[in-house]
Amino acid sequence: MVRFFKRSRHKPEPLVRELIKVVGINQVLYTAEDLIGYEYDATIERAAPEVVVLPHTTDEISSVVKICRQYNRPIVPRGSGSGLSGGSVPIKGGVVVSLTRMNKILDINIENRYAVLQPGVINLQLQDRLATEGFTYAPDPSSQRICTLGGNVANNSGGPHTLAHGSTVNHILELEVVLPNGDIARLGSRVLDTPGPDIRGLFAGSEGTLGIITEITAQIIPLPQSLKTMLAVFDTVTSASEAVSSIIRRGVIPVALEMLDQEIIKIVEPRIQAGYPLDAGAVLLIEIEGIPDAVDADSELVKAACEASGASEIRVATSSEEREKLWEGRKAAIGAIGAAYPAFYLLDGVVPRTKLPQVMEDVLAVASSYGFKCANMFHAGDGNLHPTLMFDPQNEGVLDRVLECAGEIMRICVDSGGAITGEHGVGLEKTSYMEWIYSQDDLDAMENIREAFGPADVFNPCKILPNGHGCAVGHAAEINIAMGGNQTSADIYI
Amino acid sequence: MKQLNFVGLDVPSTEDLQNCVHCGFCLPSCPTYLATGHELESPRGRLHVIAGIKEGRIDANTKTLQHLDRCLQCRACETACPSAVPYGRIMEDARASIMANRNSIQPRSWFIRSFLLRNILGHQKRLRVAISLGRLYSRSGLQDLIRGPLKKILPMKLVRLENSLPSLRKKPFRKSGSLSSPNIALDKVALLTGCIHGELYPEMHSSTVEVLDYMQIEVVAPVDQVCCGALHIHAGDAEASRKLARQNIEIFESSGASKVLVNAAGCGSAMKEYGRLLRHDEDWRERAEVFSGKVEDILEFVVKHKFDYQLGKVSDVVTLQDACHLAHAQKEKVAPRTILSAIPGLELREMSTPDRCCGSAGIYSIVQPDLSTQVLSAKLEDVLSTDAGTVCTANPGCTLQLEAGLRRESSDMDVRHVIELLAKSVQAGRDKTDM
Numbered sequence: 001m002v003r004f005f006k007r008s009r010h011k012p013e014p015l016v017r018e019l020i021k022v023v024g025i026n027q028v029l030y031t032a033e034d035l036i037g038y039e040y041d042a043t044i045e046r047a048a049p050e051v052v053v054l055p056h057t058t059d060e061i062s063s064v065v066k067i068c069r070q071y072n073r074p075i076v077p078r079g080s081g082s083g084l085s086g087g088s089v090p091i092k093g094g095v096v097v098s099l100t101r102m103n104k105i106l107d108i109n110i111e112n113r114y115a116v117l118q119p120g121v122i123n124l125q126l127q128d129r130l131a132t133e134g135f136t137y138a139p140d141p142s143s144q145r146i147c148t149l150g151g152n153v154a155n156n157s158g159g160p161h162t163l164a165h166g167s168t169v170n171h172i173l174e175l176e177v178v179l180p181n182g183d184i185a186r187l188g189s190r191v192l193d194t195p196g197p198d199i200r201g202l203f204a205g206s207e208g209t210l211g212i213i214t215e216i217t218a219q220i221i222p223l224p225q226s227l228k229t230m231l232a233v234f235d236t237v238t239s240a241s242e243a244v245s246s247i248i249r250r251g252v253i254p255v256a257l258e259m260l261d262q263e264i265i266k267i268v269e270p271r272i273q274a275g276y277p278l279d280a281g282a283v284l285l286i287e288i289e290g291i292p293d294a295v296d297a298d299s300e301l302v303k304a305a306c307e308a309s310g311a312s313e314i315r316v317a318t319s320s321e322e323r324e325k326l327w328e329g330r331k332a333a334i335g336a337i338g339a340a341y342p343a344f345y346l347l348d349g350v351v352p353r354t355k356l357p358q359v360m361e362d363v364l365a366v367a368s369s370y371g372f373k374c375a376n377m378f379h380a381g382d383g384n385l386h387p388t389l390m391f392d393p394q395n396e397g398v399l400d401r402v403l404e405c406a407g408e409i410m411r412i413c414v415d416s417g418g419a420i421t422g423e424h425g426v427g428l429e430k431t432s433y434m435e436w437i438y439s440q441d442d443l444d445a446m447e448n449i450r451e452a453f454g455p456a457d458v459f460n461p462c463k464i465l466p467n468g469h470g471c472a473v474g475h476a477a478e479i480n481i482a483m484g485g486n487q488t489s490a491d492i493y494i
Numbered sequence: 495m496k497q498l499n500f501v502g503l504d505v506p507s508t509e510d511l512q513n514c515v516h517c518g519f520c521l522p523s524c525p526t527y528l529a530t531g532h533e534l535e536s537p538r539g540r541l542h543v544i545a546g547i548k549e550g551r552i553d554a555n556t557k558t559l560q561h562l563d564r565c566l567q568c569r570a571c572e573t574a575c576p577s578a579v580p581y582g583r584i585m586e587d588a589r590a591s592i593m594a595n596r597n598s599i600q601p602r603s604w605f606i607r608s609f610l611l612r613n614i615l616g617h618q619k620r621l622r623v624a625i626s627l628g629r630l631y632s633r634s635g636l637q638d639l640i641r642g643p644l645k646k647i648l649p650m651k652l653v654r655l656e657n658s659l660p661s662l663r664k665k666p667f668r669k670s671g672s673l674s675s676p677n678i679a680l681d682k683v684a685l686l687t688g689c690i691h692g693e694l695y696p697e698m699h700s701s702t703v704e705v706l707d708y709m710q711i712e713v714v715a716p717v718d719q720v721c722c723g724a725l726h727i728h729a730g731d732a733e734a735s736r737k738l739a740r741q742n743i744e745i746f747e748s749s750g751a752s753k754v755l756v757n758a759a760g761c762g763s764a765m766k767e768y769g770r771l772l773r774h775d776e777d778w779r780e781r782a783e784v785f786s787g788k789v790e791d792i793l794e795f796v797v798k799h800k801f802d803y804q805l806g807k808v809s810d811v812v813t814l815q816d817a818c819h820l821a822h823a824q825k826e827k828v829a830p831r832t833i834l835s836a837i838p839g840l841e842l843r844e845m846s847t848p849d850r851c852c853g854s855a856g857i858y859s860i861v862q863p864d865l866s867t868q869v870l871s872a873k874l875e876d877v878l879s880t881d882a883g884t885v886c887t888a889n890p891g892c893t894l895q896l897e898a899g900l901r902r903e904s905s906d907m908d909v910r911h912v913i914e915l916l917a918k919s920v921q922a923g924r925d926k927t928d929m
């Protein structure tokens with residue numbers, strides 16, 4: 001006998017009904033079965049929203065914000081959910097505004113060198129489109145295959161090419177945003193200089209706490225005339241770290257300068273066949289671009305610097321396939337760890353470049369004192385580290401030790417004169433580290449900025465600022481521990 | 495009422511699920527995510543649902559299962575995933591372990607689907623009767639009438655449904671036994687002629703035989719071979735496909751062929767996975783592994799041999815639609831391109847995303863018509879923008895879907911299996927030497 005399934009007779013709440021009135025039934029999700037898709041990002045944090053709205057226009061977003069204010073529900077903007085700090089996880093419930101359906105490239109203006117984009121445009125989608133015109137958009141997070149431009153601005157994302165071109169904030173000309181009161185504002189302008197303080201800049205790194213970014217005018221640049229990608233092989237992480245400073249000292253700023261250590265090479269190479277020697281202690285992936293003569297001259301300087309630091313091999317990619325392979329290994333590294341280990345905890349810290357050799361030694365020593373394998377693939381040129389601790393979550397009490405170890409590693413970064421996040425944002429997970437690098441006055445000032453836009457609990461509450469600053473949620477580490485153990489899905493623990 | 499849950503032999507394994515790190519890299523290659531922008535119509539979302547059901551955090555009810563149901567099982571996400579998540583088998587396992595519940599609590603539509611598949615595809619005779627009726631309809635002129643003058647006055651839904659039917663004018667391919675026996679045979683292979691394939695697209699089989707004959711390969715089509723079971727396994731009916739798998743293994747083993755060749759990518763991929771399908775079956779596990787090791791796609795087989803010694807000219811511009819189950823499941827994107835590039839006079843003009851599903855996906859186009867149409871529309875735009883004369887495929891399902899789509903767009907672009915073009919080139923080569 002076949003039985004009919006009972007239809008859910010769940011009658012939508014008044015909030016949901018009003019939202020449906022504005023954006024239409026197909027743009028609002030409110031059943032438990034649909035909401036679970038919006039309870040996560042690329043971290044372990046989980047919290048389901050009460051409603052998800054998938055708007056198509058800025059006007060719709062403006063109305064949605066006004067309705068949410070009326071019902072006193074917090075709003076969490078969400079791009080692709082590839083964030084690595086719990087930024088788009090609605091820890092206080094409320095309404096998630098998913099921008100995935102606002103994914104049109106509105107205009108590409110080659111003469112004035114800008115592109116006008118909806119916030120849900122995918123980073124790589126933009127680059128691919130621009131490439132057909134001989135142009136590019138410089139910031140290239142390793143997650144560029146999926147992350148949205150809106151998320152990039154909100155997290156001020158960087159990537160391998162940040163070294164020469166700067167992070168997202170350096171490439172944004174104008175933003176259209178919806179503020180906490182539902183007003184639509186345009187910040188900055190399409191020309192290079194705007195008088196007065198740079199309010200547009202405040203949105204870079206705002207992690208969805210100040211408003212929803214609804215349109216982005218981004219600067220575009222011509223593709224380089226010439227490009228060289230090199231792989232330098234070293235016996236130790238220390239000698240590779242020395243080479244990094246030595247390259248910069250010689251006056252070369254490569255567009256990218258990435259390091260992969262032995263542990264990560266062993267994980268990546270068998271899966272991706274990127275061409276990294278399996279017996280290397282560390283490799284540097286170096287890219288130089290510009291006019292052909294300058295590229296040739298710079299690459300000689302880079303070679304000399306690497307050789308002086310003890311490189312055992314320096315290889316220049318001779319075809320675009322070889323170049324892509326070298327990069328694929330770097331960009332797919334995090335995923336490859338996921339294939340090799342049931343769980344891992346990826347940190348994001350910055351240190352002064354010159355301190356790299358010492359910091360790397362200290363980090364590896366701390367990890368091994370806890371008995372963890374630690375893999376490193378990171379933006380060495382910017383001193384932006386991603387030490388990654390691998391572990392088995394089934395082991396009793398392991399999460400405590402991971403977090404303790406991570407804390408010690410963060411301390412090393414801060415003590416060396418660095419900071420607690422290079423590019424992944426503070427989000428939910430690193431709020432308590434904020435006190436390590438900012439004074440109470442600094443934090444108060446940040447809160448004042450937030451409140452200048454509107455009440456702190458309207459957009460993405462409990463993000464960025466630590467306890468006591470508009471939020472009563474404990475440090476994410478405590479949540480992690482509470483969740484620990486019997487997870488079926490592996491996660492990136494930040 | 496008993497709660498629906500994952501039960502039985504095929505419950506998705508924790509090890510498989512654990513590989514997913516929620517990075518989202520698979521999202522942009524998922525046709526259903528691209529069409530909807532809805533996280534739960536993405537691979538990451540579906541894996542999250544499956545893991546949640548397994549952990550008991552998420553109810554398996556019609557609403558959650560609908561998200562699993564909307565998956566095309568095209569496995570593009572598997573190719574995109576840097577973490578090697580075996581998405582295809584996780585989804586098959588999830589569906590199978592829902593269908594392992596008592597009939598009375600299975601989702602109604604899932605139950606009906608399996609019932610129909612079991613009672614039609616598993617039965618050659620019934621299938622042939624159904625197809626013969628269709629053929630009668632095609633040849634009677636009624637089809638022309640509906641596609642022509644009557645189109646405007648009939649209800650849209652009916653016209654759309656009718657449009658997805660193939661035109662069945664050709665004589666079916668129902669041969670079995672020895673299909674080709676060259677004087678000096680270099681190898682002997684067995685061909686899967688399939689349940690529905692030879693009925694719909696006889697020329698794919700005749701071309702396959704023609705090419706193999708030219709390559710001096712002896713071909714047999716074992717009598718009594720049965721449907722490969724791919725559609726059953728996709729629908730979650732693991733038991734039915736295990737039964738068919740055992741039958742086929744037995745029959746093909748006795749053919750004495752060194753290889754089992756398949757010219758339908760979906761069937762080939764299922765047969766290459768018989769080993770896993772029968773992994774719990776002590777008596778069959780090893781036999782199934784050995785059998786799966788012998789299965790090859792026809793295009794894969796061709797490029798492993800010398801095939802381009804006497805090809806003639808075929809003047810055409812073609813574009814290639816990668817069959818998902820060849821490109822993503824069998825990880826073979828090179829062979830079809832190697833073959834097309836070897837044909838003199840032929841220009842291969844790639845579309846922008848040749849490895850994105852056309853929305854056919856077995857019976858998907860029938861059970862999820864709306865999403866399938868959306869996926870197809872995106873595909874057609876890409877196909878048509880190449881301005882090619884022919885779009886090549888490697889699977890009858892894709893052919894069916896693309897033909898329907900092109901008809902809808904009133905395009906006269908031709909749809910052909912790669913092997914048909916190769917056969918054409920072989921003929922042209924022969925004609926030239928005969929002269």
Ligand SMILES: Cc1cc2nc3c(=O)[nH]c(=O)nc-3n(C[C@H](O)[C@H](O)[C@H](O)COP(=O)(O)OP(=O)(O)OC[C@H]3O[C@@H](n4cnc5c(N)ncnc54)[C@H](O)[C@@H]3O)c2cc1C
Nearest residue numbers: 079080081082083087142148150151154157158208213423
């Ligand atoms: C494998 C992997 C590699 C990564 N590599 C890098 C890297 O190299 N560099 C790097 O910087 N990051 C990296 N990331 C992190 C992440 O991809 C970036 O932070 C990215 O910018 C997030 O984009 P998203 O669209 O996924 O945003 P989400 O994760 O959805 O959101 C991120 C934050 O932005 C806010 N937000 C999103 N859209 C808007 C909007 N329109 N308006 C206002 N706020 C908004 C959210 O509220 C949230 O706080 C990586 C992630 C992964 C999984």
Ligand code: SF4
Nearest residue numbers: 514515517518520575
């Ligand atoms: S399936 Fe693979 S690509 Fe997709 S989210 Fe999981 S790990 Fe990432």
Ligand code: SF4
Nearest residue numbers: 524565566568569571
């Ligand atoms: S199999 Fe295809 S439709 Fe299903 S989740 Fe993967 S990419 Fe999407």
